[in-house]
Amino acid sequence: MTDDDPHTEPVAPARTDGGTKGADDVTLDPWGSSTVADYRKLFEEFGIETFDALLADVPNPHYLMRRGVIFGHRDYEPVAEAMANDEPFAALSGFMPTGDPHIGHKLVFDELIWHQQQGGDVYALIADLEANSARGMSWTEIDEHAESYLLSLLALGFDPDEGELYRQSENDELQELAFELGAKANFSEFQGIYGFDGETSVSHMQSVVTQMADILYPQLDEPKPTVIPVGPDQDPHVRLARDLASRMRYFKVTKAYASFELEDAERDLVARAYEALADNEDDVRCSDAAAWLESEAPDDPALESAVAKLDAGGKEPLRPRVRFFDRNATADAFEALIEAIDGEKRVYEGHIDSFELDREAAAELAREVELDHGGYGFRPPSSIYHRFMTGLTGGKMSSSDPASHISLLDDPEDGYDKVKAAATGGRETAEKQRELGGEPDGCPVYELYAYLLAGDDDGLATEVYDECIGGDRLCGGCKEQAAELMAEFLDDHQEKREEARELLADLDIELESSRR
Numbered sequence: 001m002t003d004d005d006p007h008t009e010p011v012a013p014a015r016t017d018g019g020t021k022g023a024d025d026v027t028l029d030p031w032g033s034s035t036v037a038d039y040r041k042l043f044e045e046f047g048i049e050t051f052d053a054l055l056a057d058v059p060n061p062h063y064l065m066r067r068g069v070i071f072g073h074r075d076y077e078p079v080a081e082a083m084a085n086d087e088p089f090a091a092l093s094g095f096m097p098t099g100d101p102h103i104g105h106k107l108v109f110d111e112l113i114w115h116q117q118q119g120g121d122v123y124a125l126i127a128d129l130e131a132n133s134a135r136g137m138s139w140t141e142i143d144e145h146a147e148s149y150l151l152s153l154l155a156l157g158f159d160p161d162e163g164e165l166y167r168q169s170e171n172d173e174l175q176e177l178a179f180e181l182g183a184k185a186n187f188s189e190f191q192g193i194y195g196f197d198g199e200t201s202v203s204h205m206q207s208v209v210t211q212m213a214d215i216l217y218p219q220l221d222e223p224k225p226t227v228i229p230v231g232p233d234q235d236p237h238v239r240l241a242r243d244l245a246s247r248m249r250y251f252k253v254t255k256a257y258a259s260f261e262l263e264d265a266e267r268d269l270v271a272r273a274y275e276a277l278a279d280n281e282d283d284v285r286c287s288d289a290a291a292w293l294e295s296e297a298p299d300d301p302a303l304e305s306a307v308a309k310l311d312a313g314g315k316e317p318l319r320p321r322v323r324f325f326d327r328n329a330t331a332d333a334f335e336a337l338i339e340a341i342d343g344e345k346r347v348y349e350g351h352i353d354s355f356e357l358d359r360e361a362a363a364e365l366a367r368e369v370e371l372d373h374g375g376y377g378f379r380p381p382s383s384i385y386h387r388f389m390t391g392l393t394g395g396k397m398s399s400s401d402p403a404s405h406i407s408l409l410d411d412p413e414d415g416y417d418k419v420k421a422a423a424t425g426g427r428e429t430a431e432k433q434r435e436l437g438g439e440p441d442g443c444p445v446y447e448l449y450a451y452l453l454a455g456d457d458d459g460l461a462t463e464v465y466d467e468c469i470g471g472d473r474l475c476g477g478c479k480e481q482a483a484e485l486m487a488e489f490l491d492d493h494q495e496k497r498e499e500a501r502e503l504l505a506d507l508d509i510e511l512e513s514s515r516r
Contacts (some may be wrong), residue, residue: 006107010018043130047074048232050072051071053063057084060118062110066138069387069450070229070384070385071385072179073383075242075383076227076384078225083118087269088121089119089121090224091111091116091227091228092214092215092217092227092228093125093228094214095149097128100399100409101409103405103407104397104405106408107386107389107451108229109158111229112124113156114345115227117157121218122162123166124158126146126165127211129206133201133203139515146167148408148409148502150511151504154497154500159504161506169218169513169515170510175215178206178209181244184248192226208240211237211241212241215241216376218246223378225382226379227383245379245461246378247318249328249366249376249377250327250328250370251329251366251369252325252327252328253324253363254267257315257318257320257321258286258310258316258318260312261325262309270289272293273288277292285318286310286311286317287310288318318354320353323354326350326351329375333369333372333375336369341354344356344418347448347456391443392444394444403418406419408497410490412488414485415490422444424443425443426438426468433474438475440469442494443468445479446464449482453489
């Protein structure tokens with residue numbers, strides 16, 4: 001897209017595969033200013049899965065999902081399944097009140113509200129402990145911004161009667177959970193994940209544990225699928241929370257083949273050997289599997305350790321089973337699990353093997369016993385990831401650069417002017433635009449339509465895209481339309497914010513910190 005006159009600094013086009021050619025390696029820093037130049041690397045390096053493959057399984061998907069703004073997920077299937085079957089699920093996200101809420105925050109607000117409308121238990125929190133410890137903000141500054149985030153969330157449609165709002169610093173139950181989670185984490189782990197060193201304050205490290213408690217907080221009443229909508233820079237928090245949820249469990253449930261324990265890669269090898277040999281032999285021995293693996297999988301990285309364990313097992317028969325491994329169980333819980341397992345089983349010091357349960361039934365049984373004996377029974381939290389919005393000036397959207405973003409508190413006229421001054425993905429001249437078409441994939445103004453201004457109207461977003469790429473839409477007219485829609489949105493949103501003040505005043509959430 002282009003104005004009728006040439007514009008300066010055209011934006012490099014973003015490809016439809018989600019990245020820019022030649023991007024550097026991805027570094028995810030929850031407190032830094034990193035952006036993701038190539039979203040594909042998130043799939044390869046961090047195990048984030050593409051959302052497109054899951055879209056058909058999501059009931060009534062949000063327009064951010066349909067348009068690929070929500071581009072990835074981590075284990076969202078249980079949430080989608082619970083949603084489809086009208087079963088309990090939850091969503092949670094937090095907001096660090098370091099400045100005014102802007103249109104980038106609206107993405108997360110909308111994701112929370114949509115999950116609430118689909119029947120989820122939804123939690124929104126003010127990350128004031130993190131703002132104080134990681135950003136050094138005063139409690140007075142935090143209070144000023146916290147109210148603003150809450151007003152925008154309510155104005156956009158969050159129902160406080162069907163959800164929960166809280167501040168980290170005022171939630172005693174949350175802080176008790178954080179204390180317990182802290183016993184399962186250590187400093188060297190924080191060094192590896194976050195780059196903490198000897199200069200990192202203890203309160204900053206404590207704020208990380210508090211965030212882990214935030215992520216698991218929706219499951220305190222009952223374990224249920226829970227999704228955390230975030231930008232990809234927050235993925236380190238999600239991965240650590242999933243690990244801590246597992247470490248808190250009383251029992252780890254795995255598949256097993258012998259009395260000894262195997263690592264995941266070793267277990268996969270032994271499974272291959274068993275399946276190959278079981279068709280031809282009545283009893284498959286550990287030594288038989290070792291010989292088969294040395295012959296059939298000589299280049300596998302896990303071969304040496306798997307064969308060593310099998311050789312040590314000697315003539316012990318290999319038999320598929322489900323193993324309950326004692327992680328944190330009390331003596332009473334361990335004994336109760338033994339009693340609860342029906343059919344053939346063997347009890348060892350530290351684990352129990354069941355020969356008749358399948359993995360899914362075993363996992364549910366382990367959770368039931370844990371809950372009956374005072375455990376949490378946490379399910380690993382899921383996450384969905386949305387693309388970063390490009391700044392209006394063509395670079396990174398930054399709260400420290402007012403020209404690069406639109407605050408939800410901006411005067412509608414200022415919002416109009418910012419859109420009119422925005423960089424675009426158009427050609428150097430109107431003539432080239434008509435001849436070659438524009439480049440909406442790299443255009444901050446088109447992103448405004450796709451992420452916000454078109455709302456649920458896929459037709460408008462498609463029309464803008466097709467007219468731009470076909471050369472029928474010039475940037476001057478496109479920006480004028482977007483600017484008018486932005487001014488209308490801001491005017492309507494701010495009116496609803498004022499209406500929400502009375503509602504916020506009646507809610508059980510402290511607007512002024514007791515720490516001031």
